[in-house]
Amino acid sequence: MKVKYNLLHKDANTNARYGTIETNYGTYETPMFMPVGTKATVKALTNRDIKEAKAGIILANTYHLWLRPGEDLIAKAGGLHKFMNFDGPILTDSGGFQVFSLAKNKKKDITEEGVHFKSHIDGQKLFLTPEKSIMIQNKLDSDIAMSFDECPPASASHEYLKNSVERTLRWAKRGKEVHNNPRQSLFGIVQGGAYEDLRKYSAIETVKMDFDGYSIGGVANDGESKEDMYKAIDYSIKYLPEDKVRYLMGIGEPLDLLEGIERGVDLFDCVLSTRIARHGNAFTRSGKINLRNAKYREDFSPLDENCDCYACQNHTKAYIRHLVTTDEILGAELLSIHNTRFLIKMMEEIREAIKKDSFLEYKEKFLEKYNN
């Protein structure tokens, strides 16, 4: 089935919205944070851990899975769900962002047809087109596929971005034409940097193509300022239909989640929660902390007193610090479990706040304690 978004309540004071998204694997509430399972695994988490974190949808990467193990192997396994044995909804990105951020030496040749670049693994020459991206995603059999877009750097000029937006629209159309999986939804992506005219144009033209959902892209680039990210959301979101889900790509800092939700975003994804975990960091109500810090040596309290995750229910900061400083895998596991649950629990609280028209109070209270 195609995903269906149901808008159930709008916050009285902001654009924050509470809703549900119906998928092939059940109905989930939004706003929602999607853990990232880049290579068909949310790093360091078992599927049980993912379920216990109460994740709704998870994300997987078309680019990475195309390279390894290849979409044909996954199709042979019966699709991505069977391959990784995950019985919840999966969204695949188009590979666009990875092509632009991971290509060997970041060199690529963008043509109207698609992008020529070299594999980040072995330098092999690769060519990804809108059609190819969609066909790979069709084979992966994810629940939601993303259109293949160009992701220009934050520094791109208005002129460059204008051409890029036009090209992304043509690519979106080409991808939509070859999309051929009735179980799979297809989302369009709004680009246009921090330029009001380009975001407006991109949003209006993308919506005209009538996708199953819309995302706001180009906001997770290196060097982009927070202000530009918020502008990009503001300039795009007002042209997106209320009855479709809105997804802000690659964003997962607690503060940015709050800003996105306030502006009407429903879905987020980010590698941050698990990446910082592997470097010994934990989200807490008072901000991000690094367990390598000596002050946690004798701290026999959990990462977060109010967290219901396996790590917080079972272990102390002192123990996790010991694991992190001695490079034990379990340290990365416990912190990944915690950080994932932290963001998802934050979403649960935000949904409750929206339902009570108290999103701003929630945000204010959260920010009072959270200081980085």
Next chain:
Amino acid sequence: MKVKYNLLHKDANTNARYGTIETNYGTYETPMFMPVGTKATVKALTNRDIKEAKAGIILANTYHLWLRPGEDLIAKAGGLHKFMNFDGPILTDSGGFQVFSLAKNKKKDITEEGVHFKSHIDGQKLFLTPEKSIMIQNKLDSDIAMSFDECPPASASHEYLKNSVERTLRWAKRGKEVHNNPRQSLFGIVQGGAYEDLRKYSAIETVKMDFDGYSIGGVANDGESKEDMYKAIDYSIKYLPEDKVRYLMGIGEPLDLLEGIERGVDLFDCVLSTRIARHGNAFTRSGKINLRNAKYREDFSPLDENCDCYACQNHTKAYIRHLVTTDEILGAELLSIHNTRFLIKMMEEIREAIKKDSFLEYKEKFLEKYNN
């Protein structure tokens, strides 16, 4: 309490024995394989994973915990059980093996008083004595402590080993004298290489000191042959009392477990099961396999059709191979879960076989399929 071993049944055709060991944390059946939690974590496994593998006792390393995070911190946490939140029995080794195998550049100065060596982490000068080892273990508050012994290389001469055995006996006595933790049992260690006279002497003299259990050491050294290992067991075990538990240190290859059990061993430990997991290997009924092998690329069957572990119940070889070849942490987790459960399940089957006087049939049947 001191551990109590209950011999419940002897195999009619071999020296294999079935029994139970009563500990501070309940009663467990033997023969038993103890997963190794070197630094207060069985690598890549959560405590839940350890419980699900149905582990009885786990092992932790005095040397590693002495260095990081230090026994005083663990004592402050309330002991090792509380520090790592493990509510099953824990055995700590004495640090002897690590001093001899891990000391920086393997250089050490063995005196009657103890061993001078340098930390494998930062080269810091360290001095470990029998008293120090026991006092650290007292503070760790493990359920079973091991005597501090000298672990000479497999190549040591009879003359060297004779002196070494004498020294180890004196060290065992010194350790026993300072041991001061009524909740903690203390085991003696038999040394003597592959020499019948030395093993006999070491065993008889160690038993005279009346420890709570006995282990056979010096069998997991680099370069030692299987034949010498089996000899070392044969020459030692006949002098060990029937009413105390017998522990073969550092051994965990399925074939060696069978040989040890046939000779009357009750406990085993080894890092092998989790170490080979981190290198992409799995135990199976037909032998060890390496998931990096291309032949598993499209193998959508579990690692072991008859295994009840989380990995086998949920994932295919093809998926685990993908995780291993893309260096995903989950690959190490799943393989560690499987390998640990594999050995423990093998122990369960062996206990049933012994109870039915059919250990040899079990061994023969196992070896028919297991080919490496």
